[in-house]
Amino acid sequence: MADSKGFTPDPPIRSRGLKIGCVGAGMIMAECHLAAYKEAGFPVASIASRTRDHAAAVAERWGIAKVHDTPEALIADPEIEILDLAYPPDQQPDLIRLALKQPHIKGILAQKPLSLTLDEAIAVRDEAEAAGKVLSVNQNMRYDQSMRVLK
Known part of the structure; x- marks a missing residue:
């Protein structure tokens, strides 16, 4: 719902039909x-x-119906279209690369840091682009007061 200036707090949701694997x-x-x-x-x-x-x-x-034994098994599940990856940064790049090879996965949400090195993060970003997949990195708390104090 727009306010008096025509702004909406969030963009409209375009789809609720894509199945997420966490x-x-x-x-x-x-x-x-x-x-x-x-x-x-x-x-x-x-x-x-x-x-x-x-x-x-x-x-x-x-109330999640399916539990996979491993992250790799979840990524291979053809039902999954969006991958939400909240995993340690030393293990995220390999899982992202596996997900990029899956035709059923359309997008990936990864946690910060994306990897342990800037070079690997850049490589993973470029590999996602080459695969035609959306790779987003969650930047929650980036501007939070606690982060400003730490800086």
Whole structure:
């Protein structure tokens, strides 16, 4: 809904039909991403993490129907169209590269930092562009007061 100046707080949602696969079941995923997806009405189709038991507990909490044994199995699942990757930065680039090879994955949301080095982050960005896939890096808290104090 636009305010008196014609501004809307967020762009209109174009689709709620793309199925999301979540890799990672830590605090960011369990408390933030999955809550936001539920509120927005975005379908989370599956989840995986370093341990199946932890992923299963988060899946039960949020009503996610499918739990994969590994992140690689989730990425290979042809039902997944959007990959939300909340995983350690030393492991994200390999998972992103695997996702870029999957024809069913249209876009990837990765957490910061994208990798452990700037050179690898640039390489992954370029590989995503060459694959014709959207790769976004979540920059939550970038302008938060706590980040300004740390600077």
